[in-house]
Structure formats: structure tokens, C-alpha cells
Amino acid sequence: MVYLTRIEHFNAAHKLYNPNWSKEKNNEVFGKCANENWHGHNFELYVTIKGDPNPDTGFIFDAKKLGALVSEKIIEKVDHKNLNMDVDFMKGKLCSIENFVIGIWQELEPNLPPPIQLHCLKLVETAKIYVEYYGGK
Amino acid sequence: MGKKVAIFRKEHFNAAHRLFNPDWDDKTNSDVFGKCALPNYHGHNYELIVKIIGEPNEKTGYVMDMKVVSDLVKQEIIERFDHKNLNLDTKEFKNLNPTAENIAIVIYDLLRPHIPVEKDLQIRLYETPRNFVEYPI
DSSP: OEEEEEEEEEEEEEOOOOTTSOHHHHHHHHGGGGOTTOEEEEEEEEEEEEEOOOTTTSOSSOHHHHHHHHIIIIIHHHTTEEHHHHOGGGTTSOOOHHHHHHHHHHHHGGGSOTTOEEEEEEEEEETTEEEEEOSOO | OOOOEEEEEEEEEEEEEOOOOTTSOHHHHHHHHGGGGOTTOEEEEEEEEEEEEEOOOTTTOOSSOHHHHHHHHIIIIIHHHTTEEHHHHOGGGSSSOOOHHHHHHHHHHHHGGGSOTTSEEEEEEESSSSOEEEEOO
16 A cells, blocks of 8 residues: 655635624634634645555556646635635635545545545645544544 | 844744735736636735844844844734735735735835844745745845
């Protein structure tokens, strides 16, 4: 079993805000991230797949094709967008990177051709903050 | 003539913005600024490098005390722009397109009065890891 990672970049605006709470409560819990006029980040998405190298190509999966797939299914939907307002798979959800990485998994995983398995998504929000998700509960 | 040394202080902030010329129609804005003109904003992790050039003080050995520079940049720049929407939340960009070029000029103008006149100041601003600007040149 070999693990292959493809890295893609995008940037987007978002805010952390629970509409069921008052503005004061949102500010208390989310601090500056609750700014009603949004803020933004340069995100890095690490997509790790796993599998055995194909005997004919030596590839688990063509890394260029993986890049194209991630671009089509994820990057085009989120790049230069407002995550709260513009991204269909984040509608009605709190736009934390935790929820965002789960949303990306749900969008991407069904689109990977068998027998490729998605192993891990790593989403980097700032130089000091990132999340990892391995699927499941 | 003494020996000049450059000192650098790095700071970070993140913010939302959009590139938009209000004198143009939506199509022209979209043609010129592409995805950066999208109406619901996007965002970046900005990395700011403040460069100060001067002769080390004879008594301290400092060009400028880094703690003083750090506090100055935090007070004048980071508190003003961090987790903000540059177009909506800052007076500096009410009537100025918040391109990296213009942000660098604004930062220079905000800091310059606080740096001793005999020292040179230069701003390098990274909008993404691959796009950065310098002012003045």
C-alpha cells in the first residue's frame, strides 16, 4: 500500500457565526472570526489517496488526473468565494475548518474511481492552524 | 559614513477583500479582475515584512529595538486590518482598490511617521505564498 498526496491551493472569505446566537454571544465564542463583514484565508488542501501501484503504469492513480479531479470537484467551487454564501455544500453549516474538511470529503470521496481510496484530507487555514480528517465518524 | 544594516520584522494578518472599480460596470470589472471581483468577497493570509535600514546605535547596537518595531506594526497595521473586510471595514480602502500594491503603499504611509527620518523603510507584502509586492523600490 502506498500513499500519494496532491496539494492544491485556494483562497476564500468566511466567518464563524452561529445564527441561533446573539451578536454578543458570537463575539464571545468566535472573537474576531465572527466579524460580520467576513475575513479570509489562503487555504492549502492536501489530498492523500492510498492503493497499490498499477503494474502497467507504476501509478496508484495519475497525480495529474487527481489534481484535475480535485480542481473540478472542490477548487472551482470554493476558490475566490465566500464559504458561507457561495458554496452549496456548506449551506446551513458553521464554516469552521472542521466542518469544511468534512464537507470536502463528502464531495470528493464518491468521485474517486475505484479501487482508489481516499485516506486523508489535511486542510491548512493559517501557518499555525490545520485539520486532518480520515473519514468515518 | 557608518555601516548600514537592514532589520526585518515579520507579522501576519488575514482579511477579506474584493477588487472592484466602482466606475466600471460588472462586466468590465470581471474582465479586468477575474475571480477577484466576485461580489461576496474572498480572502487571504497576508504576510507583512517590514524592513528598516540604518546604522546601529553606538550605545545599543540596535538599528531599532525589534520589540518597538513589533509593537508599532501590531498597533498601526495588524489591529487595523486583521480579520477585517478591507473594502467594508477600513477607512483606508473606502475609495481605494485593495490590491496588494495599494495595501503596501498604505502600510508604508501608516508606519513612516513612526520611524526615525534617518532610517529607510521598505514594505514587502505577501498576498499568497507566490504573489508579493514591495514598496518603495
